[in-house]
Amino acid sequence: MARLTLEEVVVPLRSFSLRLNLEVRSTFALVGPSGAGKTTVLRAVAGLVRPQSGRIRSDDDVWFDSDRGTALPPDQRPVGLVFQDYALFPHMTVRQNVEYSRHHKADEYLKRFSIRHLEGAHPGDLSGGERQRVALARALARDPDVLLLDEPLSALDAHTKADVRTELQRLLAGLGIPVLLVTHDFEDAAALADQVGVIVEGELRQTGTPGELVAHPTDPFVASFTGANLLNGHAESSGDTTSVRLADGTVITTVGAGVGDVVLAVYPWDITVSTAPPNDSAMNLITGPVGSIAELGNRVRITVGAVTAEITADSLHRLDLRLGQTAFASFKATGTRIVANGKPASYSSS
Amino acid sequence: MKRAAVTFLFIGMAVVTLAFLALPVVAIFTHTSPGRLLDQLSNPVVKDAFEVSLKTSVLAQAAIVLFGTPTAYLLASSRFPGHSLAVTLVELPLVLPPAVAGVGLLVAFGHVGLLGSSLDALGISIPFTQTAVTVAVAYVASPLYIRQGIAAFEATDPNLTAASRTLGASPLRTFFRIVLPLARGGLMAGLALSFARGLGEFGATIMFAGSLQHVTQTLPLAIYAEFDQNFNAMLAMSGVLVVISVVLLLGLRIGLTWQGSHSKRSLFLFGPSVSG
Numbered sequence: 001m002a003r004l005t006l007e008e009v010v011v012p013l014r015s016f017s018l019r020l021n022l023e024v025r026s027t028f029a030l031v032g033p034s035g036a037g038k039t040t041v042l043r044a045v046a047g048l049v050r051p052q053s054g055r056i057r058s059d060d061d062v063w064f065d066s067d068r069g070t071a072l073p074p075d076q077r078p079v080g081l082v083f084q085d086y087a088l089f090p091h092m093t094v095r096q097n098v099e100y101s102r103h104h105k106a107d108e109y110l111k112r113f114s115i116r117h118l119e120g121a122h123p124g125d126l127s128g129g130e131r132q133r134v135a136l137a138r139a140l141a142r143d144p145d146v147l148l149l150d151e152p153l154s155a156l157d158a159h160t161k162a163d164v165r166t167e168l169q170r171l172l173a174g175l176g177i178p179v180l181l182v183t184h185d186f187e188d189a190a191a192l193a194d195q196v197g198v199i200v201e202g203e204l205r206q207t208g209t210p211g212e213l214v215a216h217p218t219d220p221f222v223a224s225f226t227g228a229n230l231l232n233g234h235a236e237s238s239g240d241t242t243s244v245r246l247a248d249g250t251v252i253t254t255v256g257a258g259v260g261d262v263v264l265a266v267y268p269w270d271i272t273v274s275t276a277p278p279n280d281s282a283m284n285l286i287t288g289p290v291g292s293i294a295e296l297g298n299r300v301r302i303t304v305g306a307v308t309a310e311i312t313a314d315s316l317h318r319l320d321l322r323l324g325q326t327a328f329a330s331f332k333a334t335g336t337r338i339v340a341n342g343k344p345a346s347y348s349s350s
Numbered sequence: 351m352k353r354a355a356v357t358f359l360f361i362g363m364a365v366v367t368l369a370f371l372a373l374p375v376v377a378i379f380t381h382t383s384p385g386r387l388l389d390q391l392s393n394p395v396v397k398d399a400f401e402v403s404l405k406t407s408v409l410a411q412a413a414i415v416l417f418g419t420p421t422a423y424l425l426a427s428s429r430f431p432g433h434s435l436a437v438t439l440v441e442l443p444l445v446l447p448p449a450v451a452g453v454g455l456l457v458a459f460g461h462v463g464l465l466g467s468s469l470d471a472l473g474i475s476i477p478f479t480q481t482a483v484t485v486a487v488a489y490v491a492s493p494l495y496i497r498q499g500i501a502a503f504e505a506t507d508p509n510l511t512a513a514s515r516t517l518g519a520s521p522l523r524t525f526f527r528i529v530l531p532l533a534r535g536g537l538m539a540g541l542a543l544s545f546a547r548g549l550g551e552f553g554a555t556i557m558f559a560g561s562l563q564h565v566t567q568t569l570p571l572a573i574y575a576e577f578d579q580n581f582n583a584m585l586a587m588s589g590v591l592v593v594i595s596v597v598l599l600l601g602l603r604i605g606l607t608w609q610g611s612h613s614k615r616s617l618f619l620f621g622p623s624v625s626g
Contacts (some may be wrong), residue, residue, distance in 0.1 A: 020552075043512075046512075046516050047515075047516075048512050048516070050617055073515070074512070074515035074516050075515050075516070075517075075518045077516075079516055080516070081512075081513070081516040083509050083512075083513060087507070087509040087510050087512070089510060089511040089513070089514075089528060090510075090532070091531045091532060100514070100517050100519070100527075101517040101518050101519075102518060125493065139516075139517075139518065142517055142518055211507055275548070
């Protein structure tokens with residue numbers, strides 16, 4: 001497969017600079033909070049933003065090289081860019097949109113994306129999912145070497161999102177060109193991409209497979225971004241394990257090593273919620289009132305004191321929990337990781 | 351009780367306002383019988399004035415569209431040193447007294463003017479010709495088109511032009527396929543306003559082109575000339591201008607509504623509001 005390479009790309013933004021080295025072979029997701037410079041990366045690759053310095057190549061085709069003074073205009077870079085709001089031309093029909101790139105392949109793409117029945121409609125008359133299919137068809141009808149997706153799922157309502165995500169997953173897997181997508185949602189990134197890079201204030205914090213990022217987050221931001229609870233405390237080593245005393249006096253036992261002020265990561269799915277303290281004294285225990293209950297399909301995210309746990313909807317009904325009621329959140333020492341050692345962390349989950 | 355009184359007061363004031371605005375227009379058509387007005391349309395003075403107005407207006411508006419459209423796009427899509435100065439320059443004729451505009455044109459393009467000797471050398475003489483009428487109309491009416499054009503271009507989504515470029519379209523193709531169609535409603539509205547303003551042009555024209563029947567005498571100039579000559583001819587020409595103004599105003603409303611809902615393709619003569 002072809003390869004998209006960004007080397008030492010620097011784009012000054014308002015309050016920080018984007019600095020990036022990136023190699024995209026299959027599907028790469030840049031995840032990060034809004035304002036991290038994700039969209040700028042896509043615009044730089046497409047030629048809509050001119051970096052201050054660096055090189056951008058697709059295989060051996062140089063699209064941008066500040067040293068050589070090369071900067072191809074957007075129309076000369078074979079990229080397909082799908083905008084966050086899709087940017088369909090409102091005065092053209094679906095067919096005219098797909099045909100726009102002058103490759104007379106409209107029929108093939110209308111068929112492939114199951115939008116032939118919509119060919120005479122205007123974008124204003126389409127649903128979010130349909131618009132996305134038109135935008136993808138339009139971008140791919142150009143026969144690009146690289147596909148760029150800007151927040152491909154954010155313009156969709158929760159109901160359509162799940163379907164479209166599955167659809168998109170299938171499409172990207174069979175595309176055979178490098179795909180660079182950006183999203184603020186780690187779950188979307190994990191679902192769509194083989195490689196995920198967490199970007200904060202223009203810099204990559206960590207790159208890996210979604211599984212690697214969840215299992216071994218190297219910094220608190222990555223941990224919180226992948227969905228972990230972060231607990232600040234003070235570590236005291238005691239033999240094989242480390243005891244971390246939280247601000248409220250609760251002591252958490254962890255298998256990681258740490259000294260001084262540390263940040264602990266605990267994943268919601270590693271936490272068990274109960275209405276009575278568990279018998280197992282080896283478990284870590286956090287006691288507190290139920291702060292919020294959010295149902296996500298058959299899963300429920302429930303906040304107990306300082307942590308959020310993820311349990312099944314069935315468990316919630318069995319426990320019959322109410323807001324404000326005191327509950328117990330328990331988790332094993334092996335379910336915790338020290339993600340920041342010896343420094344106070346001021347990161348917050350997004 | 352008090353609320354009802356306020357409501358009546360407002361309605362009463364609105365009625366007075368509307369009557370005040372409608373009365374002169376109605377009077378033009380009721381002062382003399384319609385038959386006599388129609389007879390006047392074959393009066394040579396009226397015919398000549400109509401012809402001069404039409405010819406100079408069409409030429410002036412064509413020039414305004416040709417030069418004003420790229421100017422408006424440039425001013426809307428880029429920021430450069432002197433941008434505000436350029437916009438001010440574009441808007442200046444709007445607030446400049448027309449007579450002053452006429453004087454300006456005279457000392458710029460006249461025989462003793464700034465460019466006079468160069469034009470003389472080329473054998474071109476502008477003042478007191480039909481070209482002078484066209485120049486005066488273009489000068490005075492252009493801000494209405496260009497201002498509306500800037501607003502229309504600024505309202506087009508920059509992501510759409512970006513999308514066009516990433517789909518392989520050159521800047522020129524993008525302009526003609528995306529930018530221009532999306533701004534069309536606003537541009538048409540601007541053209542309607544500019545046309546109406548140009549048609550009513552009086553001050554700058556009489557200063558720079560004079561009022562010579564069949565050559566430079568436009569409808570407004572002829573109306574003034576016929577004031578103490580042929581009252582019915584004056585009324586007939588006024589009637590013609592009223593009709594044209596109403597048609598242009600309707601066109602303007604359609605244009606603006608169109609721009610607001612180009613995805614829907616439906617034309618409402620009177621949309622909920624007209625915003626510039």
